[in-house]
Amino acid sequence: MKKAFPILAVLTLPLLGYAFYEAMFVAPADQMQGEVYRIIYYHVPSAWTAFVFFFINFVASIVYLIRRNPKADAVAVAAAEVGVVFCTVVLVTGPLWARPVWGIWWTWDIRLTSTLVLWLIYVSYLILRRFSQGDQMPVLASALAVFGTLDMPLVYFSIWFFRTQHPQPVIGGGGSIDPRMLHVWLLNWAAFLCYGMLIFWACYHLENLKRELEETQSLESMLEAPRF
Amino acid sequence: MSSPASITRATLAKDIRLEWRSKDAINSMLFFALLVVVIFSFSFDPIAEESRHIAGGLIWVAFLFAAVVALNQTWARELRNSVLDAYRVSPAPPNALFLAKALGNFIFVCVLEALMAPLFTVFYNLRPLGPAWQLIPVAILGTWALVVNGTFFAAMSIHTRSREVMLPLLLFPITIPALLAMVQATNAILTGQDPARFWIVLLLTYDVVFTIACLLLFETVMYAE
């Protein structure tokens, strides 16, 4: 596994660069929006990447609740942190795009709003982790992650119905997608996933090191002579 | 071994008796609820016609804040003198305790709603233009949605610093779909413009999903050190 990390790093950098080039220069300009729309190549793949990492967090949380394996918890926290970063990118690029194109910063459209709620849930997850006392913090956090994931379909449906009753402009809207755009989307998604994996791996490794350090220190203290 | 139902009943009876005796929480809660209604009336002009359209939102946000103050003291008596340890050591199933606390909170918040709703009606001159009876299932399902997760997260907050802040911080994001449903359903009934049925079904689904989740995970949370 350790060898894979540098290989991934070497692969990611040119992939990111190539994806950027494709997005900015090669992909055709949109008929109506012009060049501004290119932000979609950051907005949408970031969202997909965030979803992937939140899903990893969900699975790791369930594994932790069943097995209490500390490595599962390390996966969960690393995935949550990376997911929140990508989610933030989505929430920032959304308004940045909406403003020049539709004249408003935020439209409460279904995807953006669902992403906002997802972001809120996972930020509350990270805050719970930070504010918890005691060894059982991973248990509490895993429970919250399960709750959050169960919530997401309900979030989506509630906003969907809300939107059908109160329609508003949709950011990144429908309509047919030029296959060349799809190609660039997927390319950027692959690049973001690789980059996300790198960071995730580093976080995961760091968590495991912290845990090992704690264990070693406590084992050492166990060998100490009793004080008088 | 007595059944979980009798343990739930005994716990609920004990909590109601203790609350009735001290009237600590209920007095301060009632006054807080009144203050919330008054402040909202100053902030959102009750005379304007638009108020009918946003009344649903106002009412439920007011209930939400009042509920949080109630939820924060769910476990206060059990934490004093470490009474929670007595539960943990006993063979009583943890879910019996959870249901008792959730039902207690439910009754408590319903009492608050029953007092605040007439005040809102008076201040905002509300007349439901749609089927008013539907407000009852909305109130019941919506309140349970707040209370079931609130009781669970209140138990989680026991193990955190800044306990009173952690509860709303954890509760609000998860409650968003339920809150949207409650508000939209209430607005639909008050304005009579749209059917509230979808929202009531959504609330029911939310309640079922999260009641099951809380019952499955409460034992883990209760025994966390």
Next chain:
Amino acid sequence: MNYPQAPGFPAVVVVSDIVKRFGRFAALRNVTAEFLPRRLYVVVGDNGAGKTTLLRILAGLARPTSGTVSLLGVSDPRAAGREIGYMAHPSLLYDEMSGMENLQYFARLYGIEDDECCARVIRRVGLDPSLTRPVGQYSQGMRQRMSLARALLHDPKILLLDEPFSNVDGRSTVEMVRLLAAVRDAGTTVFAVTHQPSLLQASADEFVWMESGRIVDRTRELPSLLDAPQCEDPGFEEGP
């Protein structure tokens, strides 16, 4: 360490290689021991020795980081809840209710519907069941005795007491000591963690000495202050 073990009397509590870590701090370090029925064990040691941690693990309030605990043949203390009575420095009682009301409620948790049972155990600790004063207004001695009543309510086979005599007046202490011996004689295994082992000198079957997360000695008698066991090196084995 050999005890006169009566044939056919299996150990009621067996702990094996218990380690309990709180972050970097190891509260219990490979504790292994067996405890027999119908005994009064007094657990002694300095603050931080791990006495309370061990007791809480036996009660099922904490899970060991590694190692096994077996109570009455059951490997999970939580499953043996019916047979465990626990008492600690906080009273584990509702301050706003009277003693009888408290016990009536906790009796329900154990499936006991009989109120006379509650009255009986209150009298056993030397208090009056008809007292309507809320527990919050009791003296410390009365409160500890009522807490002991709560722990004894369901006739547990294992009684775990954490500092039962702290801040308790003389008369209450005498009552409690007498009661603990009676409970032991009736067949219960009693563990009492205390900083005042001399109070139980007459009734104790064994003194368990803990130091820095380990059991360092088990003695039948309470040695005088000069003979208190010393630990010379980290590899100290449990002595004779």
